[in-house]
Structures are given as structure tokens and as C-alpha cells.
Amino acid sequence: MSIGKTTTSRRTFIKTGAAATGGLLLSFYLPEKRLMGAQGPQRGPAPLAPNAFVHIGTDDVITLTVHKPENGQGTETSIAMLLAEELECDWKKIRTVFAPINPAVYGGPLQGTFGSQAIRTSWTPMLRTGAAAREMLLQAAAERWGVDKSQCRAENSTVINLSTGNRTSYGSLAEAAAKLSVPSEIALKDPERFRIVGKSMKRRDTPVKTNGKAVYAVDMKVPGMLHAVVLRSPVIGGKVASFDAAKAKAVPGVKDVVAIPEGLAVVAENTWAAMEGRKALQVQWDEGSNSNLSSAGIRQLFTELAAKKGTVARNQGQGEAALASSAKRLEAVYEAPYLAHAPMEPHTCVAHVRQDGCDVWTGTQIPGATHSAAVQASGLPADKVKVHTLYMGGSFGSRGGAQVVSEAVRVSKAAGVPIRVTWTRDDELQQSKYRPASYARLAAGVDAEGWPVAWTGRVVCSSFAGLNNGVDREAIAGLADVLYAIPNTYFEYHEPGLTVPTNFWRSVGHSQNTFFSESFIDELAMSAKKDPVEYRRQLLAKQPRLLGVLELAATKAGWGSPLAAGRSRGVAVVNCFGSYNAQVAEVSVEKGAVRVHRVVTAVDCGRVVNPAGVVQQMESAIVYGLSAALRGAITIERGRVQQSNFHQYEPLRIHEMPVVEVHIVSSTNASGGIGEVGTPAIAPAVTNAIFAATGKRVRRLPIRAEDFA
Amino acid sequence: MAVIDFNLNGKRQSVDAVPQMPLLWVLRDIVGLTGTKFGCGMGLCGACTVHINGQTARSCSTPISSVAGKSVTTIEGLSADNDHPVQRAWIEVDVPQCGYCQSGQIMAAAALLNRKPQPTDSDIDEAMRGNICRCGTYVEIRAAIHKASQYRVERSSGGAR
Numbered sequence: 001m002s003i004g005k006t007t008t009s010r011r012t013f014i015k016t017g018a019a020a021t022g023g024l025l026l027s028f029y030l031p032e033k034r035l036m037g038a039q040g041p042q043r044g045p046a047p048l049a050p051n052a053f054v055h056i057g058t059d060d061v062i063t064l065t066v067h068k069p070e071n072g073q074g075t076e077t078s079i080a081m082l083l084a085e086e087l088e089c090d091w092k093k094i095r096t097v098f099a100p101i102n103p104a105v106y107g108g109p110l111q112g113t114f115g116s117q118a119i120r121t122s123w124t125p126m127l128r129t130g131a132a133a134r135e136m137l138l139q140a141a142a143e144r145w146g147v148d149k150s151q152c153r154a155e156n157s158t159v160i161n162l163s164t165g166n167r168t169s170y171g172s173l174a175e176a177a178a179k180l181s182v183p184s185e186i187a188l189k190d191p192e193r194f195r196i197v198g199k200s201m202k203r204r205d206t207p208v209k210t211n212g213k214a215v216y217a218v219d220m221k222v223p224g225m226l227h228a229v230v231l232r233s234p235v236i237g238g239k240v241a242s243f244d245a246a247k248a249k250a251v252p253g254v255k256d257v258v259a260i261p262e263g264l265a266v267v268a269e270n271t272w273a274a275m276e277g278r279k280a281l282q283v284q285w286d287e288g289s290n291s292n293l294s295s296a297g298i299r300q301l302f303t304e305l306a307a308k309k310g311t312v313a314r315n316q317g318q319g320e321a322a323l324a325s326s327a328k329r330l331e332a333v334y335e336a337p338y339l340a341h342a343p344m345e346p347h348t349c350v351a352h353v354r355q356d357g358c359d360v361w362t363g364t365q366i367p368g369a370t371h372s373a374a375v376q377a378s379g380l381p382a383d384k385v386k387v388h389t390l391y392m393g394g395s396f397g398s399r400g401g402a403q404v405v406s407e408a409v410r411v412s413k414a415a416g417v418p419i420r421v422t423w424t425r426d427d428e429l430q431q432s433k434y435r436p437a438s439y440a441r442l443a444a445g446v447d448a449e450g451w452p453v454a455w456t457g458r459v460v461c462s463s464f465a466g467l468n469n470g471v472d473r474e475a476i477a478g479l480a481d482v483l484y485a486i487p488n489t490y491f492e493y494h495e496p497g498l499t500v501p502t503n504f505w506r507s508v509g510h511s512q513n514t515f516f517s518e519s520f521i522d523e524l525a526m527s528a529k530k531d532p533v534e535y536r537r538q539l540l541a542k543q544p545r546l547l548g549v550l551e552l553a554a555t556k557a558g559w560g561s562p563l564a565a566g567r568s569r570g571v572a573v574v575n576c577f578g579s580y581n582a583q584v585a586e587v588s589v590e591k592g593a594v595r596v597h598r599v600v601t602a603v604d605c606g607r608v609v610n611p612a613g614v615v616q617q618m619e620s621a622i623v624y625g626l627s628a629a630l631r632g633a634i635t636i637e638r639g640r641v642q643q644s645n646f647h648q649y650e651p652l653r654i655h656e657m658p659v660v661e662v663h664i665v666s667s668t669n670a671s672g673g674i675g676e677v678g679t680p681a682i683a684p685a686v687t688n689a690i691f692a693a694t695g696k697r698v699r700r701l702p703i704r705a706e707d708f709a
Numbered sequence: 710m711a712v713i714d715f716n717l718n719g720k721r722q723s724v725d726a727v728p729q730m731p732l733l734w735v736l737r738d739i740v741g742l743t744g745t746k747f748g749c750g751m752g753l754c755g756a757c758t759v760h761i762n763g764q765t766a767r768s769c770s771t772p773i774s775s776v777a778g779k780s781v782t783t784i785e786g787l788s789a790d791n792d793h794p795v796q797r798a799w800i801e802v803d804v805p806q807c808g809y810c811q812s813g814q815i816m817a818a819a820a821l822l823n824r825k826p827q828p829t830d831s832d833i834d835e836a837m838r839g840n841i842c843r844c845g846t847y848v849e850i851r852a853a854i855h856k857a858s859q860y861r862v863e864r865s866s867g868g869a870r
Contacts, residue, residue, distance in 0.1 A: 212744015
């Protein structure tokens with residue numbers, strides 16, 4: 001391609017040029033926020049080079065190339081909707097391609113989809129680029145017909161000459177449009193006039209996901225490829241001391257055993273032979289420093305740390321001093337376990353390392369991080385390494401620069417052939433990076449009427465997003481930054497110094513902290529003998545959007561109305577990823593078992609691109625959070641993760657699925673995130689309902705019968 | 710190694726494999742049909758569900774030797790054009806998110822409808838509880854099975870498709 005004329009407008013720049021294949025090519029920049037790091041949240045690099053492309057072919061096909069991979073959240077559809085809105089094109093003519101990673105083009109290491117940012121970062125650039133292309137096509141048509149552009153109208157991938165009624169297709173105008181300048185001023189539609197954005201659209205990826213044709217990394221095959229599985233230390237952080245591969249190599253189909261830093265890779269003609277070969281490996285492990293690590297020991301450590309002063313993470317108003325002067329003091333300890341992501345597709349990567357370069361095919365949330373991992377493992381220059389992004393069979397935070405990438409690259413380099421490394425389910429649960437366990441010792445001071453005056457706590461949680469002045473902000477997100485009008489807040493933080501690998505998990509710090517904060521505020525309400533919705537309502541008077549979702553969820557759930565015998569309700573709210581959510585759970589407790597019958601949820605995520613997608617994501621996020629609340633726990637004994645498969649880490653199944661009613665607040669605010677917003681509130685909504693039914697306060701997850709029966 | 714003959718999606722198939730090798734890996738790595746997915750390897754998640762002689766089976770836990778002489782249907786063999794009533798319903802309801810478990814869900818649903826053309830919600834719970842969806846598409850799966858049931862009735866009564 002040759003990049004020609006450029007226009008720079010507020011925060012979006014668009015370049016045009018002729019594509020090698022003809023037609024009109026617009027290249028532009030989709031901004032990225034950086035992951036929460038040691039420096040806290042930051043904007044990505046300045047837009048120096050385009051990283052997204054729209055091509056309108058002479059055949060009328062519109063190709064959108066973006067780096068927002070599809071892990072099930074529907075961005076393939078919603079981002080295309082933004083383009084189509086201003087481009088005035090035939091929706092069926094859009095093709096979406098996941099951008100291959102080329103650092104020369106992409107600039108930053110964190111191109112991808114995370115933090116529920118896909119729509120938030122795409123909204124304006126996609127609309128502007130669609131509008132720019134439309135204006136250029138209109139201009140090309142006007143010049144062809146010798147009329148003023150105002151005499152032309154764009155509609156459904158054609159331009160209509162309003163004076164003659166003549167029509168011509170976008171494809172027929174693409175070559176001429178490519179020779180024009182990008183308009184310097186681009187006026188966007190009034191959102192009230194949107195025809196596509198805000199309407200429920202069918203997902204573009206559904207047909208290939210109903211006939212087995214969608215290609216995930218597990219399905220990727222390249223000529224000459226062999227299969228590998230890796231045996232890693234059963235003890236977290238352990239290493240191979242010595243091994244005997246003779247029996248493994250004797251397994252039919254096994255070709256070789258390759259030692260890599262991550263463990264021992266068994267290379268075979270097919271995946272099953274590799275798995276059988278792995279069983280036959282004889283290994284002496286150097287168990288390292290974690291051979292005595294256990295969940296009980298970690299809990300003991302957390303308890304001890306929580307008794308000591310930590311690093312001050314928040315101090316507002318009179319801070320801790322306000323506790324002493326309050327009329328009444330409430331204290332509670334809350335706990336959350338390690339969690340695995342457990343996507344349905346185990347981590348898998350195909351790599352082909354050659355002397356002159358390396359290709360990697362995998363499902364990745366962050367192709368930029370995958371690229372960095374492959375560069376490092378291959379030892380090749382960055383521009384010789386190419387990442388091909390495939391569909392992800394779920395991710396939930398786990399697929400970034402995943403370990404499987406460096407494993408596949410190293411094994412391919414050693415074996416000299418393309419290699420597919422497949423993780424098995426036990427790898428997925430036992431060799432993963434986990435949502436960190438967390439321990440919060442909370443104390444609140446209330447006045448004589450039971451209204452909170454002080455909100456304080458001490459949090460022990462492994463850092464997973466980086467320390468800033470000794471504090472991991474994500475470890476206290478949604479807890480120290482209390483949503484409610486409480487004048488004095490004070491929090492301390494302890495990094496416990498464990499070496500259990502940790503990672504982002506759907507909704508990140510909010511996944512545990514909303515359970516802590518929304519349970520504890522419920523305790524305050526109950527202690528004040530006030531209705532939990534009314535108590536929150538009073539304290540959210542200055543938070544109109546939170547108040548809005550609370551009122552809507554409460555109304556739709558029939559809060560306060562009589563329930564069927566044995567049923568109770570609980571409520572929780574959250575503000576995360578730029579969106580607002582309230583949930584009311586309706587549960588029953590019978591014979592020591594909790595059954596969640598109905599969840600009514602209200603979400604305010606600003607302007608909605610695809611309402612059907614919002615409903616899907618809310619349902620999905622609720623199931624994900626409910627699975628964890630009811631049963632999710634990764635536990636450790638003698639340094640080993642004890643859960644090996646779905647019988648010990650069992651997600652919610654269809655017969656346990658509650659009715660979920662999603663209500664979307666109509667909003668003209670900027671779009672918020674949606675992929676993670678529904679996960680945090682479900683656990684406290686359920687445990688608050690358990691309290692309403694039993695008078696027992698569940699203060700640790702997962703929910704255990706012994707804590708309420 | 711042993712040569713094992715069976716019928717795969719209506720055609721004769723012969724493979725040379727270790728007899729204990731699960732059907733899943735024969736399909737995926739030897740025959741090259743990758744629509745059937747690996748999820749757990751222990752018959753716990755249902756991602757690998759296929760039909761053997763019309764009944765659902767967990768291909769990850771089915772040795773290829775036990776398939777000799779039998780008829781196997783995979784997602785690729787369910788229909789020629791993605792137009793089996795269950796597939797049509799899945800598309801209409803827009804069931805999949807990540808999509809990874811959906812081949813198994815669709816095969817389980819198709820077998821259910823063969824057994825019970827008009828299943829109740831509790832029939833659906835019973836037939837589908839072995840299939841995990843981590844994206845939580847259960848509401849849509851249930852709706853799509855009811856819709857597929859209607860499509861089958863319309864098809865068998867010669868009504869509009």
C-alpha cells in the first residue's frame with residue numbers, strides 16, 4: 001500500500017491511499033489504554049502510525065482490519081456496526097479481519113482487547129473513518145456526474161444522484177475516491193439519527209460457530225506440523241532436576257522429548273500420543289521454595305499480616321481517627337480464593353520457527369504481548385516475528401502473552417518443524433496464573449442512626465497489576481474507593497510476597513472487592529435495621545447513574561413485594577469499567593444448598609452499540625461470577641494445585657441457570673465497558689439474599705454450606 | 710496399531726491407529742475434522758460430543774477400537790449447509806459467544822430432539838447438563854432448543870421452513 005494524504009482531526013487521524021489490490025484504503029488509529037501498571041493507568045502511545053484499516057474493494061467488499069480480537073464478547077460485530085453507521089454501507093458486505101501483529105505498524109506492546117475497552121476506544125475513530133470514506137465516495141460520484149456533492153446521497157453501499165435518480169455502487173467509485181483528499185472537517189451524525197448503532201444486530205460470527213468451521217488455535221494446522229504437550233513442575237515454581245525420556249519415547253507416535261525452561265515437551269505425531277508420552281516421562285523435580293505451601297498456610301499468613309500495619313493506600317477525611325469517635329463500630333473479615341479462568345478452549349499455540357523468521361498462530365487477547373513473548377522466545381528480530389490472531393475459545397483475562405506461546409516457539413525452534421502445543425485441562429487448572437486470593441479486614445464506624453461515618457480496612461492480596469508506592473491499586477479497587485457518601489475512609493495494603501502466579505480475571509480487582517464492599521455495606525444496613533435498597537439509596541444520592549440502576553433493578557425485581565415461600569432477595573451495585581450495574585438475586589436455601597432462581601439486573605453503560613450484545617455479556621458475566629461464587633476455588637497443598645478437571649472446578653451448568661432479566665438504562669453518556677461489568681455484583685447479591693433468608697452472613701467465597709446452614 | 714473401519718458422516722472411513730486412541734483425537738488429528746472440540750478429556754464438559762449410532766457419546770473417552778463398524782456423526786456431518794433445525798435455531802437465537810463448546814451443545818441438542826421432539830425445560834436440563842458453556846449461553850441454548858423443536862414440526866408437516 002502507499003499511504004497518501006492525511007487528515008488530522010480531534011484525536012483521530014485518517015490517511016488514505018490506493019491499496020495494492022485497488023480500491024479505497026483508509027488507515028487510521030485506534031487508541032489503547034495501557035494496562036494498569038506500576039505507573040497507574042495511562043494512555044497508550046501517541047498516534048504516530050495507523051493500526052486499523054478500512055478497504056473498499058472494486059468488488060464492493062468492505063474489509064475492516066482491527067486489532068480487537070474476538071473472545072466471545074462480540075466486538076467483531078459491534079465495531080463493524082460503528083463503521084457501517086457512518087459509511088452507509090450494506091451490512092452484509094463488511095468482512096472483518098483480525099490484524100496480524102506487526103510492531104512497525106502497531107507501535108505499542110499492548111494492542112488487544114482487555115479492560116472492557118473495545119467499544120470505548122473504537123467509538124469515535126470508527127465513526128469518523130466511516131464518515132470520511134462516505135464523503136470521499138460521495139465526492140467521487142459528484143465529480144463523475146458533474147454535480148455538486150449536495151446532490152448525492154449515500155445509501156446501502158450505493159450513491160444516488162438526487163436529480164437524476166442514477167445510482168452507482170461504492171465499488172465502482174472506490175478507485176476514484178482513493179485519489180481524493182480525506183475531508184478535513186468530518187461532521188458526525190446526531191446519535192438520535194443512528195440507524196444501526198443502538199439496534200440489536202445478529203452476531204457476524206454465529207454461522208461459523210454452528211457448523212464447526214470457526215478456527216481456534218486447537219484447530220490450526222500447518223504443513224509438517226507436529227504436536228506437543230509439556231510436563232511442568234507439579235509444585236508451583238519447581239524445576240526439572242533430572243529426567244529419563246526412554247519410556248516416553250517408546251510410546252507409539254512419540255518423536256522426541258525436548259527440554260525447555262518451562263518443563264519437558266513431548267513431541268508426537270498427534271496430540272494423544274504426546275499426552276500418553278507425557279504420562280510415561282520419569283522426572284525428578286527440584287521442588288523449589290513452595291514445597292510446603294498450602295492454602296491453610298496462606299490463610300494463616302494473610303491473617304497474621306492483616307493484624308499488622310500495612311502500607312497506607314487511602315486516607316481521606318479524618319481517616320482512621322473517625323472510627324474511634326463514631327457511635328458504633330462494626331468489624332468483619334472477608335476472604336476470596338484463588339480462581340482459574342478455565343476457558344473452554346485450553347491454551348494452545350502453533351509456532352513455526354525458521355532461520356529467517358517465526359510465525360505464531362494463537363487466540364490472544366493481546367496480540368502485542370503475544371508478539372513480545374514470541375520475539376523473546378525465538379531470539380529473532382521483532383520484524384521477523386508475525387502473530388496470526390485466531391478466534392479464542394474463551395479467555396476471561398487469561399490469553400495475553402500466555403506461557404503457551406513461548407513454549408510453542410521454543411519447541412518449534414528445537415524440533416525444527418512447526419509445533420502445536422496444547423494444554424490439557426489439568427494444565428489449565430494447575431499451571432495457570434490465577435486471580436489472587438484476597439483477605440480484607442474491614443471496620444466501619446456509624447452514627448447513632450446507623451449511617452456510616454468511617455469506612456476502613458486492611459487488604460492482603462498478591463499484587464497482580466504492579467505496585468505503585470507499595471500499593472497495588474487493583475487489589476483495593478472497588479473497596480477503598482467506596483461508592484457511598486462516607487466522609488472518612490482509610491485503607492492499608494499488604495503484598496504478601498507469595499510466588500503463586502497471578503493474573504487479571506474477568507472484572508479484575510472488582511471480582512473480589514465488590515463482594516467485600518457490597519456485603520459489608522449490607523451488614524451496616526442490617527445493623528441499622530434499614531432496608532438494604534433504601535440504605536444504599538440514601539448513600540448514593542450524589543451518584544445519579546448508580547442510583548438509576550439501583551432504582552431500576554429494585555423496581556423490576558419487585559423489591560419489597562411478597563416472595564414465594566422459601567425465597568429471599570439480595571441486592572448489590574457496582575461501578576466499574578465506566579459502567580454502572582445493580583443486581584437483585586432471588587434465592588432459596590434448602591438442605592444446605594443455595595439455589596439462585598432469578599437475577600434482575602440493570603446496567604447503564606452509556607450509549608449502547610448492540611443491545612443484544614449487552615444482554616449477552618450481562619448474562620455471561622453473571623454466569624461467570626455465579627460459577628465462582630457457588631463453587632470456584634483453586635486450593636494448594638504441598639505446593640500443588642489440587643483441582644485437575646471440571647469435577648473439582650465445576651462451572652454452573654444449564655440446570656442451575658437462573659432466569660436472568662437484563663434491563664438497559666437509556667443513556668446519552670459516552671459508552672462504558674460491558675464485558676466485565678456484570679461479574680462483580682452477583683456474589684454479594686446472592687450472599688446478601690442468603691443473609692435475608694438465614695440471618696447468616698457469608699464472609700468468604702466460594703459459598704459453603706457450613707457458613708450459612 | 711490397528712486398522713479400524715467405521716462410518717463417518719455417511720461415508721466409509723478407515724484409520725490406522727492405536728486401538729485405545731480416543732475417537733476425538735482420531736477425528737481431529739488423523740481424519741482432520743476439527744469441529745469436535747477438546748475440553749477436558751474426561752467426559753466432564755461435553756465439548757467433544759458426537760453421535761455414535763444416533764446416540765450422544767463423549768468422543769474424548771471413546772476408544773477408537775469400540776467404534777469399529779459403527780456410524781459416527783460429527784458437527785460436520787449434521788447438515789450440508791448449516792441448515793439442520795438445531796443449527797437454524799442456533800443462528801436465529803444467536804446462541805454462541807466464544808463458540809468453542811457449541812459443536813458439542815448442538816450435537817447434544819440434536820440427539821435430544823430425536824428422542825423427544827418437543828422437550829420440556831426439565832428434559833432440556835437433563836439432556837444438556839453434561840455440556841458446560843463457560844460463556845454462560847444457557848438461556849439462549851434453552852430458547853434455541855425450543856425453536857428447533859418448532860422447526861422440526863414445520864419441516865415434518867411440510868410447512869414453511
